[in-house]
Amino acid sequence: xxxxxxxxxxxxxxxxxxxxxxxxxxxxxxxxxxxxxxxxxxxxxxxxxxxxxxxxxxxxxxxxxxxxxxxxxxxxxxxxxxxxxxxxxxxxxxxxxxxxxxxxxxxxxxxxxxxxxxxxxxxxxxxxxxxxxxxxxxxxxxxxxxxxxxxxxxxxxxxxxxxxxxxxxxxxxxxxxxxxxxxxxxxxxxxxxxxxxxxxxxxxxxxxxxxxxxxxxxxxxxxxxxxxxxxxxxxx
Amino acid sequence: xxxxxxxxxxxxxxxxxxxxxxxxxxxxxxxxxxxxxxxxxxxxxxxxxxxxxxxxxxxxxxxxxxxxxxxxxxxxxxxxxxxxxxxxxxxxxxxxxxxxxxxxxxxxxxxxxxxxxxxxxxxxxxxxxxxxxxxxxxxxxxxxxxxxxxxxxxxxxxxxxxxxxxxxxxxxxxxxxxxxxxxxxxxxxxxxxxxxxxxxxxxxxxxxxxxxxxxxxxxxxxxxxxxxxxxxxxxx
Numbered sequence: 448x449x450x451x452x453x454x455x456x457x458x459x460x461x462x463x464x465x466x467x468x469x470x471x472x473x474x475x476x477x478x479x480x481x482x483x484x485x486x487x488x489x490x491x492x493x494x495x496x497x498x499x500x501x502x503x504x505x506x507x508x509x510x511x512x513x514x515x516x517x518x519x520x521x522x523x524x525x526x527x528x529x530x531x532x533x534x535x536x537x538x539x540x541x542x543x544x545x546x547x548x549x550x551x552x553x554x555x556x557x558x559x560x561x562x563x564x565x566x567x568x569x570x571x572x573x574x575x576x577x578x579x580x581x582x583x584x585x586x587x588x589x590x591x592x593x594x595x596x597x598x599x600x601x602x603x604x605x606x607x608x609x610x611x612x613x614x615x616x617x618x619x620x621x622x623x624x625x626x627x628x629x630x631x632x633x634x635x636x637x638x639x640x641x642x643x644x645x646x647x648x649x650x651x652x653x654x655x656x657x658x659x660x661x662x663x664x665x666x667x668x669x670x671x672x673x674x675x676x677x678x679x680x681x682x683x
Numbered sequence: 684x685x686x687x688x689x690x691x692x693x694x695x696x697x698x699x700x701x702x703x704x705x706x707x708x709x710x711x712x713x714x715x716x717x718x719x720x721x722x723x724x725x726x727x728x729x730x731x732x733x734x735x736x737x738x739x740x741x742x743x744x745x746x747x748x749x750x751x752x753x754x755x756x757x758x759x760x761x762x763x764x765x766x767x768x769x770x771x772x773x774x775x776x777x778x779x780x781x782x783x784x785x786x787x788x789x790x791x792x793x794x795x796x797x798x799x800x801x802x803x804x805x806x807x808x809x810x811x812x813x814x815x816x817x818x819x820x821x822x823x824x825x826x827x828x829x830x831x832x833x834x835x836x837x838x839x840x841x842x843x844x845x846x847x848x849x850x851x852x853x854x855x856x857x858x859x860x861x862x863x864x865x866x867x868x869x870x871x872x873x874x875x876x877x878x879x880x881x882x883x884x885x886x887x888x889x890x891x892x893x894x895x896x897x898x899x900x901x902x903x904x905x906x907x908x909x910x911x912x913x914x915x916x917x918x919x
Contacts, residue, residue, distance in 0.1 A: 451689040451880050453894075526917040533917060541831035590867075594830045594918045595777035596838070597911050598848045598868030600875070612834045615883055631826075632834030633879070639836070640876035643869070643895060644687050647851055658689075659879060675833050681762040681769060682830045682918050 449658055454479060455644040456653035461553075462494075464501035469574045475653050483581045486664055488656040490641035491571065493589040493604050494548060495652040496561045506549065506557035513549065516557055520545035525683060536560065539674045540604065541683070542591050551649050560589065564605025565668045572607040584609035584664055588638040594682065601642035603634035603669050609659075611635075611667045632673060633663055685894055690715060691880040692889035697789075698730075700737035705810045711889050719817045722900055724892040725807075726877035729825040729840050730784060731888040732803050733794045742785065742793035749785065752793055756781035761919060772796065775910045776840065777919070778827050787885050796825065800841025801904045808843040820845035820900055824874040830918065837878035839870035839905050845895075847871075847903045868909060869899055 456475035460466075468491065476483065483489075497503070506512060510530065518524070521534040525541065534545045538560065548558040561567050564587045572585040587605040592598075603611060611634035618629075641654035677683045692711035696702070704727065712719065719725075733739070742748060746766065754760070757770040761777065770781040774796065784794040797803045800823045808821040823841040828834075839847060847870035854865075877890035913919050 449691065449880060451687075451876070453687040453689070453876070455685065528917060593868075595911055595916060596868060596871065596909050598866045598871065598909060600868045600871050602832070618883070630834045631878070631883075632829075632832060632836045635832065635834065635836050636875040636879050639872040640687070640689070640879060642867070643872050643876060644685060647854070647867075673832050673834060675831055680831060681764060 449660060451640070451656060451658040453640055453644050454481065454655040454657075455646070455651045456481075456655055457646075457650050458652050459650060462498040462652070464498065464503060466499045468495065468499050468571055469578060472571075472575070472653055473578065476655065481655055483575070483579045483583060484657065485582045486584075486657075486659065486661050487581065488584045488586065488609070488637060488659055489571075489575065490586045490588055490637060490654040490656060491568075492645075492652050493546075493561055493564060493587050494551070494558060494649075496564065496567050496587055497558045500561055500567065502559040502561060503553070503556050504559060506552075506555060508555070513557075516547055516559075517545045520547060520559055535677075535683075538563070538604075539670060540591075542589070546589055560604065561587065563670075565607065565670050566605070568605040568607035582608070582664070584659070586634055586637050586641070588641065590642070601638040603638045603673065605669050606634045606667065608665070609634065609637075609663050609667065610665045611669050612672050613663060634669060634673065685896060687876070687892060687894040689876055689880050690717065690891040690893075691882070691887045692717075692891055693886050694888050695886060698734040698888070700734065700739060702735045704731065704735050704807055705814060708807075708811070708889055709814065712891065717891055719811070719815050719819060720893070721818045722820075722893075722895065722897050723817065724820045724822065724845070724873060724895055725811065726822045726824055726873060726890040726892060727804075727807065728881075728888050729782075729797055729800060729823050730787070730794060730885075732797045732800065732823055733784075736797055736803065738795040738797060739789070739792050740795060742788075742791060744791070752783055752795075753781045756783060756795055771913075771919075774799070774840075775906060776827075778825070782825055796840065797823065799906075801843065801906050802841070804841040804843035818844070818900070820895070822870055822873050822877075824877060826878070837874040839874045839909065841905050842870045842903065844901070845870065845873075845899050845903065846901045847905050848908050849899060870905060870909065
């Protein structure tokens with residue numbers, strides 16, 4: 448029986464440019480008496496990654512500046528309805544308002560997405576492994592809306608140490624039929640699982656997950672493997 | 684520290700029309716020595732619900748019959764590319780090929796989605812609560828592709844006993860800003876979390892989840908609250 452255990456890691460720290468995520472993460476783990484083990488996962492909200500990386504910009508609260516920031520972070524606007532922009536960001540994500548956070552921020556600021564979340568995940572993973580000696584996975588998440596369904600859900604912006612897609616192509620079921628559902632977006636499901644334990648007060652920057660099957664650990668990239676090219680997309 | 688514990692519940696039973704889910708579910712729980720408690724969640728794949736409800740149809744393997752089945756289950760075809768149909772089903776789901784399972788089925792059959800998964804969830808929940816005396820939530824899941832992102836992820840088709848959307852509208856963050864991310868699709872995140880422990884051999888029809896915050900328990904409906912109306916949708 449392979450149980451998955453998902454644990455929120457709180458921090459009262461107000462992250463700002465130049466902060467080191469690592470020390471706060473280790474402190475948050477210590478507070479719940481968790482010692483990292485091989486094949487653990489650490490999930491980090493992109494908000495704190497962005498803040499540590501200095502992706503915070505002045506924002507005067509006006510509609511004009513809001514739109515300018517959104518357009519500045521986008522390579523393309525797919526749809527508009529009032530203040531809502533469905534954007535394709537420079538990183539290649541399709542999301543609302545280029546993923547810019549205008550709430551849950553310090554006054555008169557907005558928070559942009561990390562420039563390269565896979566790279567941020569790799570850097571954090573290397574730091575954690577150097578500090579602790581264990582082999583883990585890191586997933587950096589954000590909250591996205593979806594087509595056709597109300598409500599938002601967390602997805603992966605970047606990852607390190609895990610295969611973001613579980614590729615079952617060619618495998619067969621019991622009856623000898625080739626499986627139709629062949630590529631499972633494990634990194635996005637991890638992000639969603641983590642979000643279930645996150646309080647929306649902004650004080651749960653990290654989530655620890657233990658019990659993911661070891662076959663999911665290895666190298667990959669959200670940008671390269673989860674982001675669908677516009678050519679392959681039926682809705683762009 | 685509110686941990687979430689996600690446990691797969693295996694069953695070697697080959698479900699067929701008229702089977703009672705309840706007995707197999709209770710047996711699967713007993714096998715891992717789990718006793719249900721108040722505020723537990725049970726996640727059930729729609730595949731076994733469909734089979735028990737007799738939603739299995741003959742399928743001769745031809746492209747013609749495949750397409751006829753897809754069209755028969757759809758109120759609208761949004762896109763086509765080769766054999767892939769993006770459909771709006773009679774239930775209102777937008778998915779691939781009307782959610783019909785042509786693999787992982789008995790030879791020469793296909794499995795349709797349940798007619799009304801919310802209703803199926805309510806019925807199963809009532810049976811479980813009657814048998815055990817505890818108050819729980821039930822989520823019935825299926826595996827959906829997504830726009831703009833590769834890979835599939837599990838989402839909720841139906842639910843009972845939980846608020847499928849966590850509605851945070853009007854709440855404020857620390858700095859007094861109104862939260863922008865206001866409706867979280869809890870039921871879909873539960874489905875995704877459950878899928879992380881499911882082996883793709885088809886022998887994990889149920890998943891048990893303990894530790895979801897009690898505020899998420901109550902009445903609601905996937906069909907009424909998660910399915911976005913075509914009018915509100917920017918991509919239909």
